[in-house]
Amino acid sequence: MIEIPNAERGKVIVRFAPNPSGYLHIGHARAAILNDEISRQYGGKLILRIEDTDPGRVDEESYAAIEEDLKWVGCDWDMKIIQSDRLPVYENFARQLVEKGHAYLCNCEPEKFKVLKLQKMPCPHRNMEISENLKNFDKMYAREGWTVRIKTDLNSPNPSLVDFPLLRVSKEHHPRLKKKELVVYPLMNLSVAADDHLLGITHVLRGKDHLTNTEKQKFIYKYFGWKEPEYIHYGIMSIGQEGKISKSEIKKGIDENKFTGWDDVNLLTLRALKRRGINPRAIRNYMLNLGVTDVDVEFSEEALYFENKKFIESSFRYFFIEDPVKINVENFPYMDVQFPLHKEHSYGFREFNLVSKEGKINLLIQKSDAEKLKEGDEIRLMNTCNVRVKCLTKAEGITEIIADYVENSHGPMVVANGKKGKKGKFFNVAKVLWLPDENLCPGAKIYMPGRIAKGICETGCRNLKENDIIQFETFGFCRADKIMGNEIEFYWTQR
Numbered sequence: 001m002i003e004i005p006n007a008e009r010g011k012v013i014v015r016f017a018p019n020p021s022g023y024l025h026i027g028h029a030r031a032a033i034l035n036d037e038i039s040r041q042y043g044g045k046l047i048l049r050i051e052d053t054d055p056g057r058v059d060e061e062s063y064a065a066i067e068e069d070l071k072w073v074g075c076d077w078d079m080k081i082i083q084s085d086r087l088p089v090y091e092n093f094a095r096q097l098v099e100k101g102h103a104y105l106c107n108c109e110p111e112k113f114k115v116l117k118l119q120k121m122p123c124p125h126r127n128m129e130i131s132e133n134l135k136n137f138d139k140m141y142a143r144e145g146w147t148v149r150i151k152t153d154l155n156s157p158n159p160s161l162v163d164f165p166l167l168r169v170s171k172e173h174h175p176r177l178k179k180k181e182l183v184v185y186p187l188m189n190l191s192v193a194a195d196d197h198l199l200g201i202t203h204v205l206r207g208k209d210h211l212t213n214t215e216k217q218k219f220i221y222k223y224f225g226w227k228e229p230e231y232i233h234y235g236i237m238s239i240g241q242e243g244k245i246s247k248s249e250i251k252k253g254i255d256e257n258k259f260t261g262w263d264d265v266n267l268l269t270l271r272a273l274k275r276r277g278i279n280p281r282a283i284r285n286y287m288l289n290l291g292v293t294d295v296d297v298e299f300s301e302e303a304l305y306f307e308n309k310k311f312i313e314s315s316f317r318y319f320f321i322e323d324p325v326k327i328n329v330e331n332f333p334y335m336d337v338q339f340p341l342h343k344e345h346s347y348g349f350r351e352f353n354l355v356s357k358e359g360k361i362n363l364l365i366q367k368s369d370a371e372k373l374k375e376g377d378e379i380r381l382m383n384t385c386n387v388r389v390k391c392l393t394k395a396e397g398i399t400e401i402i403a404d405y406v407e408n409s410h411g412p413m414v415v416a417n418g419k420k421g422k423k424g425k426f427f428n429v430a431k432v433l434w435l436p437d438e439n440l441c442p443g444a445k446i447y448m449p450g451r452i453a454k455g456i457c458e459t460g461c462r463n464l465k466e467n468d469i470i471q472f473e474t475f476g477f478c479r480a481d482k483i484m485g486n487e488i489e490f491y492w493t494q495r
């Protein structure tokens with residue numbers, strides 16, 4: 001249960017209020033999930049409020065994407081409003097503040113205003129007659145440069161609180177409104193306070209980075225005599241690699257083909273986590289574990305993976321061989337090997353019928369394993385048998401390996417000292433992933449943060465369906481993204 005002050009069951013109204021300036025990322029998920037959870041736990045309401053009154057920061061495709069991504073993380077809202085539909089509401093409140101003498105029209109140069117502010121001096125407009133201010137209010141619609149400033153405290157120790165502006169005039173193209181003429185937009189403190197009041201928001205839950213905004217919004221509440229909501233500020237969740245969530249950097253990266261899109265495997269957008277096969281309930285659990293503490297925290301991918309593993313650990317196991325290299329094994333007996341699809345679940349087996357020709361068989365191992373080998377080394381082909389490297393040649397970076405089968409190194413599980421184990425002497429060597437060199441999916445590609453792993457995987461992977469999660473042994477969990485016969489593309493999920 002999330003503890004919040006003065007919460008009456010059935011009466012709690014909270015909101016999640018994103019800017020449609022890009023796709024939601026892991027940082028947004030925290031605010032969305034905590035508000036959604038509070039509305040559920042207290043039998044209240046969640047309002048989705050799209051804050052799109054800064055035309056330069058509006059990205060048309062984000063409107064739909066935000067809703068899709070919120071649904072994906074399990075958020076369910078009772079009402080949606082879009083602020084660009086409500087411009088007259090904010091204009092009306094700003095005019096009322098002017099009429100009551102709590103705000104004034106100002107067209108000072110920003111630099112000049114700043115100097116006066118630092119000297120704790122009023123600008124020439126601050127003490128104008130209300131009638132004059134109202135005339136200038138109408139002028140504001142004809143010209144850029146005017147704004148409405150709310151009267152606060154010239155002696156405030158925080159200069160940003162001093163007579164902060166409430167409106168902005170802009171003729172910048174608004175992707176949703178599609179207007180070309182001058183439009184008067186509310187700045188966020190006006191529109192947020194107006195809507196929080198009108199929508200009856202009882203609890204405003206947001207990060208400590210909004211503390212100054214809260215102070216600003218309280219001036220508006222005070223002048224109108226509105227009842228303030230409970231403000232709850234949780235600690236900042238910092239995300240070490242800002243580039244994974246920064247909208248401007250992601251947009252630039254997409255334009256420069258550094259990222260494939262908003263769901264690029266390197267990003268921490270919800271789209272990217274979805275494509276990687278991170279379960280939305282894991283994201284929810286992670287955020288609920290963080291809770292509403294006011295302690296600053298760093299987002300931990302490892303902690304998210306810990307939650308996610310609970311949802312994926314029963315996935316089928318397969319082998320993936322990155323950059324396969326051929327190993328020719330001599331004196332190889334006929335062998336029929338079976339590997340379980342999962343060690344703890346009885347899902348069945350993957351079978352490999354290893355038939356040698358004149359005692360020889362070609363197998364494939366990973367280049368990274370092959371590079372470590374030298375003549376005379378004995379290695380264990382995972383879960384199968386041992387081989388000893390007889391001859392190793394390197395030509396044009398490609399290693400050709402000839403090895404000898406080691407007698408009696410495969411045998412059944414034995415029970416020694418009452419414990420299940422395997423014959424020690426044959427198993428105390430490096431374990432190497434392998435696959436036969438036929439009946440494979442030769443075109444396996446795994447999109448991973450920082451690189452694309454290319455190689456081969458088992459034929460069983462052909463039966464996967466899109467979105468299936470599997471574990472490639474010793475490699476990690478992956479989500480099947482595209483299955484095109486022998487060409488299969490995966491997205492890397494986690495270790």
Ligand SMILES: [Zn+2]
Nearest residue numbers: 106108123125
């Ligand atoms: Zn002024």
